[in-house]
Amino acid sequence: MFLLTAVDNATIDNIKMDTGRDGIDLISSKNVHISNTTINAPGDDALCLKCDYSLNYPRALENVTITNCMVSGYNEGTFLDGSFKKDGRQHPQGRIKFGTESNGGYKNITITNCIFDHCKGLALETVDGAALEDITISNITMRDINNSPIFVRLGARMRGPKDSPYSTLRRVIISNIIAYDVTGEQGAIISGIPGHDIEDLTLNNIRIYYKGGGTKEQAGREVKPLIRDYPEPDSFGITPAYGFFIRNVKDLKMSDVEVSFMNEDLRPAFILDNVDGADFQHIRTQGASGIPMFKLNQVKNFNLFNSNQLPNTRLSAVDKKEL
Numbered sequence: 001m002f003l004l005t006a007v008d009n010a011t012i013d014n015i016k017m018d019t020g021r022d023g024i025d026l027i028s029s030k031n032v033h034i035s036n037t038t039i040n041a042p043g044d045d046a047l048c049l050k051c052d053y054s055l056n057y058p059r060a061l062e063n064v065t066i067t068n069c070m071v072s073g074y075n076e077g078t079f080l081d082g083s084f085k086k087d088g089r090q091h092p093q094g095r096i097k098f099g100t101e102s103n104g105g106y107k108n109i110t111i112t113n114c115i116f117d118h119c120k121g122l123a124l125e126t127v128d129g130a131a132l133e134d135i136t137i138s139n140i141t142m143r144d145i146n147n148s149p150i151f152v153r154l155g156a157r158m159r160g161p162k163d164s165p166y167s168t169l170r171r172v173i174i175s176n177i178i179a180y181d182v183t184g185e186q187g188a189i190i191s192g193i194p195g196h197d198i199e200d201l202t203l204n205n206i207r208i209y210y211k212g213g214g215t216k217e218q219a220g221r222e223v224k225p226l227i228r229d230y231p232e233p234d235s236f237g238i239t240p241a242y243g244f245f246i247r248n249v250k251d252l253k254m255s256d257v258e259v260s261f262m263n264e265d266l267r268p269a270f271i272l273d274n275v276d277g278a279d280f281q282h283i284r285t286q287g288a289s290g291i292p293m294f295k296l297n298q299v300k301n302f303n304l305f306n307s308n309q310l311p312n313t314r315l316s317a318v319d320k321k322e323l
Contacts, residue, residue, distance in 0.1 A: 001039075004029055005054055012037060018080040022048050023071075028059035028104050038070045040079035042092040046071035046119070049097070051104035051130055053160055058130070060105035067112050071096055073119035084118075091146050091234070092119055098132060099125030099153075100231055102167065103160045106132040116142040121179070121188075123148075124172065125231040127155035129164035135172045142179035148233035149179040149208055150188040154198050154248075155231050170199035177206045184211035184265065187239045192248030193227045194274070204255045212261025214242050219267040219291075223247075240271055241295070243285060247273035254279070260286035268295045268322075276300045283307040292322035 001017045004010060005027040015037045017023050023039030026032060027050040039046035047069065051061045073092025078085040086092075095116060098106055102125065116122070121142060126132040132154075142149055154169040169192070188208065192198040221240045229235050239245040243259035246252065252275060259269050269285035270293065272278060278299065284307065285293050293309060296302065302315040310323055 003027070004032070006059060007032070016080070018077055020044065020076045022046070024048070025050060026061065026064065027052055027101070028055060028061055029064075031063045033064070034066045034069065036068045038079070039094070040072045040074055040076070041094045042073040042076055044093050045097045046094045047096045049106060049109070050099065050101040051106060052101035053103045058104035060107050062105070062107040062109070064109045066096070066110070066114065068114070070115040070117065071119060072117040086118065094119030095121060095123060097123040097125065099123065100127060100157070102126040102128045102130035102132070103164070105130045107134055109135050111137045113139045116140065116145060118144040120147045121145045121149035121151060121233070123151040123153070123233070124169070125151070125153045125155070126167040126169050127153065127157040127231045128159050128167065130167055132167070132169045133171045137173070138175045140177045142177070143181055145179055145182045147183060148186040148189045148236070149182050150174065150177070150190075151233045152190045152198060152201065153231045154192040154196060155229065156193055156196070156227050157230065158228070166196050168199070172200070173202045174206070175204045179208045182208055182210045184213040184242065184261065184263065185238045186233055186236065187241045188244045189233055189236055189239065190244065190246045190249055193225060194248060197248050197250040197276070200251045201249065202253045203257060206257045208243065208259045210242055210259065210261045210265070212242065212263035212265040214238070214265040214267040216266045240267055241269060242267040243269035245271050246275060249275045251277040252279070254283065255281040257282075258284040264288050266291055268292045270294045271297070272299050272302070273297045278302045280304045281306050285309065294323040296321045296323070
């Protein structure tokens with residue numbers, strides 16, 4: 001519907017759209033405000049933030065606010081006619097996403113008071129050499145989500161000029177999130193790549209209700225590094241943790257986070273792999289009998305406090321451990 005490249009000082013307000021493609025692509029622009037807008041986009045992303053090379057040089061997307069918006073993936077046309085039909089497609093899109101085009105950088109962006117309905121989850125992706133930093137996302141409700149409800153990905157697809165720098169992803173806060181009826185196939189995914197960690201990430205006041213159904217075999221599944229792959233949660237397949245799968249991260253802070261399932265799940269709630277600095281406080285999980293809450297692999301400076309299901313725990317370094 002709208003594709004805005006290097007459009008500065010723009011305001012989009014009170015728009016309703018029903019489309020088979022992206023609803024709004026906001027690319028390499030500055031000082032943009034989007035509000036009171038509803039986008040139904042079953043076949044593509046509803047609201048997509050990008051910073052590509054279409055200007056023949058990398059220009060950041062910065063100083064952006066998005067507020068009071070709704071995104072969804074119902075059958076095309078059925079939002080505007082009010083019928084809100086589902087055709088049974090496995091993975092309608094309709095989400096808010098940063099990426100995949102990510103050359104110039106994402107800076108000073110805030111998203112608040114938004115609704116996700118019958119679509120994919122929130123995605124923050126930088127894989128082509130961009131810095132994604134100084135981002136706040138808050139007051140989000142989700143329902144009927146068909147893939148990872150929170151996807152934070154630093155990769156190295158590196159689609160851009162040769163010798164571009166690697167991406168960075170840091171100083172991001174995600175808070176006040178509630179998600180209900182989320183697929184049991186994937187937990188939230190937070191994943192950097194070896195040698196290039198996601199840094200300084202804070203998540204607080206988060207409640208996710210998963211469908212569950214995970215098996216012990218799935219709990220032992222190894223997820224490939226996917227360093228140069230297209231950055232999509234579906235590439236990760238079924239995650240070995242039902243709540244959060246976290247790897248290649250430095251300085252992670254999580255507080256007041258609760259995850260549960262509607263059907264018994266035999267996977268741990270949290271898996272941490274190659275994480276340096278992880279502070280957990282007021283964590284609550286639902287778990288099957290005999291299944292650990294945490295599985296740690298190559299983790300340093302792990303701290304767990306004020307979580308009734310486990311005693312306060314400090315670990316300076318562990319190769320492998322279950323809690």
